[in-house]
Amino acid sequence: MNSNELSVVMNQVASDAELAQTPLHHAQLEQLAAHTQTDDAGILLGERGLTGQLVLRIRGDLADASRAVESVLGLSLPDRLSFHGDPTDANGCALTWLSPDEWRLCCPIDRAFELEKALRNELSTIPGVTHAIVNNSGGFTLIDLSGRDALNLLKKSTGYDVRPHRFPIGKAVGTTFAKTSITLLRVGENQWQIWARRSFADYLWLWLQPTSRDYGLHILKE
C-alpha cells in the first residue's frame, strides 16, 4: 500500500491466512471436537472460521438500492427480520436485516474488500440513496448451533419466541442471549446461527457449556 494515499476503503486481509485467530481460538474447539461424542449429543456447536462481515447502512429508496445490491451480490435486500442467502455456506454470501436501515453481509473473508468497493460504486450511482459500508469482520463470533435440543438451549438463553412456527427458517432477530446481545438466525430445520460480539465470545462459550449439559454437547469441526 502506498502510504501517501489515504483510502477510506481498505483491504483488511493479511496475505498470510495463518496470522488470524477467531474469537474462540483460545477455547481450542478443534481439540474438543475430537473428545466429544456424536452419538447421543443433543447439542452440536461450532465456531465458523474467519468470515468477511460488512455492515451496510442504506437510507432512501430501498427498492432501487436493493436492485443495486442484487447486481453485486445476487442477493436483494431482505425485509425486516429475515435474511437472504445461505449463512452456512462458507463460500457464499448471505445478507441479513439488522434494523430498518442496516444489513449485514457475510461473505468469504477474502472477498470483503472487492465486494465493499463494488457495493460502494453501485450504491453511489443511485439518486436519493445514501449509504455507508463498514468492515466489521473482526467484531463478531459466528456460532453454528444444531441438534435435537437446540431449541431447548435457545429457550434457556433467550426470551424471544423461538417456537418453530413463529421463527421460520429464514428469520433473523437481534435479541438478548443470557446477559449479552446476539443476532439469531434460523438457517435450517433444526439449525441456527448465533452472532455475538467478539469481546463476549468467551462469556458465550462459558454459558453454552453448562446450558448444554442436560442434552449432551458435541463440538463441530470447522
Next chain:
Amino acid sequence: MLSEHQIHIQQKRRLKTGGVIDRSRPIRFSFNGKPLQGYEGDTLASALLANGIDVVGRSFKYSRPRGIMTAGIDEPNAVLQVGSTPAMQTPNVRATEQMLYEGLVCSSVNGWPSANTDAMSVLGKVGGNVMGPGFYYKTFMFPSSFWMTYEAVIRKAAGLGRSPKVRDAETYDHMNHHADVVVVGAGPAGLCAALAAAHAGVDVMLLDYRNSAGGELIARASEQLIDGKPALEWVQAAWDELQKLPNVTVLMNTLVNGCHDHNFLTAVERLQDHIAPKHRTPTARQRMHKIRAGELVLATGAHERPLVFGNNDVPGCFTSGAIVSYVKQFAVAPGEQLVVSTNNDSGYESALAWHEAGKEVVAIVDSRQEVTGDAYVAALNAGLNIVTGCAVIEASGKKRVQGVKIAAINAAHTQASYQTQDLVCDTVATSGGYSPVVHLASHTGSRPVWDESALGFVPGTTHEARHFCGSLLGRHGLSECLKTGTQAGLAAAEAWCRSNNTSLQSTKPFNAPTAPEHNVTPTAALYLVPHPRTPTRAPKQFVDLQNDVTAAAIFTATREGFENIEHVKRYTALGFGTDQGKTGNINGLAIVAKALGKSIEETGTTTFRPNYAPVSFGVMAGAHVGPLFDPKRFTAMQQSHLDRQADFEDVGQWKRPWYFAVGNETMDEAVRRECQATRESVGILDASTLGKIDIQGADAREFLNRVYTNAWAKLAPGRCRYGLMCGEDGMVFDDGVTACLGENHFHMTTTSGGAARVLEWLEVYHQTDWPELDVFFTSVTDHWSTMTISGPNSRKLLAKVCDDIDLSAEAFKFMDWKPGTVAGVPARVFRISFTGELSYEINVPAHYGAHVWEALFAAGEVFNLTPYGTETMHVLRAEKGFIIVGQDTDGSVTPMDLDHGWAVNNNKPFSFIGKRGMAREDCVRANRKQLVGLRTKNPSVVLPEGAQAVELGVELEAPVPMIGHVTSSYYSMALDRSIALALIEGGIDRYGETIAFPLLDDRIVHAEICSPVFYDPNNDAQKG
C-alpha cells in the same frame, strides 16, 4: 432395613389397605434425629403422620406445640428444615409438598432444642403474653439503639428456618416459553380448559404444582363419575390425550408463583427435590420458567378454610379435606376418634372416609339447623352421629387433642349457648367452606370481589387477556368445574385467534364432560365460631397459625384504631410468613368485618403480590452465578496478558491489565518500572477496549461539530483531533480522539466505559433532533485491536515491523494517521499520545491482534519493550495533565473548569450540545472548582485521592470550609516526586499558593497549586 413388623410398629397410623403408596417400597428418613420409615408415594407429611408424629414444631410467639393441619400448599405449621449436609439445606419446606425420598433428613424449624420438649416454652409463653398485637411497634421502638439486641433475642426464640451457610451444592436454571393459551391448574377445570383450547388448534401450555393431574380428584381419590366412568379414569384419559397432542406442553411439579403484566408468568419447577441427593443428576435442582402467555386461563381452585375455635391449634386439628387426603390418598388415619365440625357438606367427606377406614366417627357437628344434602344422607345411611345447629367451640389437649366442647349455635351464627357438651376424641376435622385461590388473578392489581352466594372472594375484573374457571369462580361442584373449564379454554382460544387475526383450526371440538349433579345444602356463613366467652377470655382462637395471630388480637387491633385491613395485617402480622395466610386470611378479615360491624365486602382483602409461595434464591439467580454472574469482556490479546502475569482491573465489563508484576514485584514496584521503561525506551498498552465508532455520511463533519465542543470543519483527511463531549448542561461526559479517514468518514474513539453510552447519545440526537443529517454510526469497538507503543524508541520499534509507512517526523507528524502494514497485517496507525511520549496507536482487525502484539514483542526485545497496564497509563497521563473523564470529572465540570477552553469553539455556525448549558450564570461565575496540579511540600508524600482541601491556617473546628478535593494522585518516577490533580475553587488563578489537606490520620499535608502539566510542558517528547 427394618423388618415388616418393625415397620408396622413404626407406621402405627398406616392403614392396611388403600392409598396410592407402594407398601413394597419402604423409605427411610429422619425427623429431629429420629429414624423413621414411610413408603414410596408418601409426602413427608403423610409419612410423619403414619408414624404418629403429632408435634412438628413450636409456634412463633406462644411456643405452642403444632402439628400438621392440611395436606397441601396452604400448610401453616409443618414447615421443616430439610437437608443432610450444610451445602444442601433448604429452610421452610412444606412437609405436605415434599415427596419422601430415601435418606431424607428434616427437623423442626422453630422448637429449640426440640419441638416436643421446648425449653423455650415457658419463656415463650411469657413472651407471648407480652407479645400482643403490635408488639414490635409498641415495645421496641425506643430506645432505637436497642433494636438490634431485641431482634437477636427474638430471632433465636422465634425464627423460622435457617439459611445455608455454605455455597449451595446444587444448580438452577431458567427457561423461557411462549404459548397462545396457558392454563394454570390441572384439576378437572384446567384439564377441560387445556383440552378445549388444544382441540381448537392453538398452542397450549398446562401447568400444575402437583406431580400428577387431577387436582382435588386425586387428593381425595374421588369416586365421583365423569361421563359415566370413575373420575380418575377420566383424568388418566385426559392426561394421555394431552401428552399426545403436539400443540400441548405440560409442566408438572411446576408452581406458577407470579402473574405479571401482559400475562408474563414466573413458575418454578421442582426437578430434583423429590430425589435422594445421592441419586440427583448434575441437572438443575429447580428451574424457573418464564412464560409469556397470549391468553391465560386460571383454574387455580380453592383452599378449604378451617373454622376458628378455641385451641384450634392443638395437634390433631385438621382441615376436613386433609383428613380425606391422608386417609384415601396416603392410607394414613392420623388418629382413632374423629369429630367433624362443619358449616357445609364437604365436612361430611372426612367423616365418611374415616368411617370407611374402620375408625370411629364420634360426631359430625354441623352448624346449620337444616341439612338435607346428599352428603348428609350418605352419613345418615352410614349410621354416623350427626349433630346439627351446633359447633365445636373449643378443643382440649396440649400435644394432642383429647376432646372437644360443642355448643348450640343460634341461627344467625353469632352466639353460642352456655350449655356445652364434652366429646372425647383425638382428631378434629373442620370445614368452614372454600376460599377461591385468587392470588394469581390479583397479582397485577385487580382486586378480588366478594361473592356472597359462594362465601368467598372471586377474581375481579381485569384488562388482561384472562379467563377464569372451576372452583376459582366460587362454584365447587364437579359438574360446574368441567363446564366452566371447557368454556374458558374455548373462549381463550377464540380470543387468541381474534387478537392474532386468525381463525380457529379446530379439527374435533371438545365437548364438556358431564358429572352427576348433587343435592347440596348451602354453606353457612361461619368463620369464627362463637364462644360463650368473649374472644379475649375464651381459649386462644387461632386465625393465622404460623404467626400466632388470634381472633382476640384482631379485636384488639381494631379497638386500637387499626381499621383498614392493610393496617390490621401489619399490626397483627396476619397473613405474613411463609404461608402468606392461605388458611387464615379470609377468616381474619371476616373477624375484622365483624369487629367493625362492616360487611366482608366493605372490609376487602389485603394486596396479593407475587410470589404465591416461597421461592429459593437459587432458582431466582438461575445459572447466572459465579463466572456467569456478569459477562467479562476480553480483548484479542487476553491470552498474551495471562502469559505475562497481568493483574486485571474491571473497566465496565472489560477486563484490562492493571499492571504486569515481574517476579515478586509489588504493584508499586511494577508501576514504577513500567513508567520508567516507557519514558526511557518504549512501553506497550492494550488499548483495544477504547470505544470506537465509525462515522460516515455527507454530514458526518457537521454532526461532529454539533456533538463536540470544538470545531471539526477544517480537520483534513489523515489528521486526528482531541474532542470533548458535553451534556446539555455543559458538563463534560466523554472525551477522545477522532480521526478523519476521508472527507465524509471519521473514526471516533471514546472512553472504554463510555462506548455504549456515546453511541446511544449520537443515535438519539440523530434520530430525534437532526434526522435530516446524512450520517451513519457503526460500532467497531470489537473489530479493531488497538495497541499503543509509547516512548522515545517507539518509532524505531515500529520501523522494525512496518516498512510501508514513512515514519519520519516530517512525513508522519503528531496527530497524523496513516494506513500501512504492520507485522504483515493491514493496519491504521495513529500518531497520538496519552503519555506525552512519542507514541503510535496501531489498529488491526481483531483476529490479527494477538499476532501483531506478539510480533511487536519479538521486535521490541532489543528496546526492552515493556507491557504496561492501566495504572501506569494513569500515572503517565497525569504527569502530562491529561484528564480521565469520570475520575478528574464528575458530571459537574465544564471544559472551562478543566482549563480546556482551547477545546471549545463558540463560533461554530450551528450550536453544539452544551453551549447554552455552560453559559449559565453558575457555570461562568468566579471561584468554581477548577482542575489544577498539586505539588506536596514534602515530595515523598502522596496525597490520597479524595482528600479534601482547606485554606492554609484555617481553624480545624467543624465545619471547616472545604475548597476542593484531590481527583488523581501518584508517585511520579519521571519527576521523582509525588504529583496530584485536584479540583480547587478558583484554582487556575492560584498557581503558586499553598493549601492544606487535613487527612483522616490527623496528618496535615501542605501542597502548592500548580499547572496540571508536570512533565514536558513544551510537548517536545510527543512531537519528536
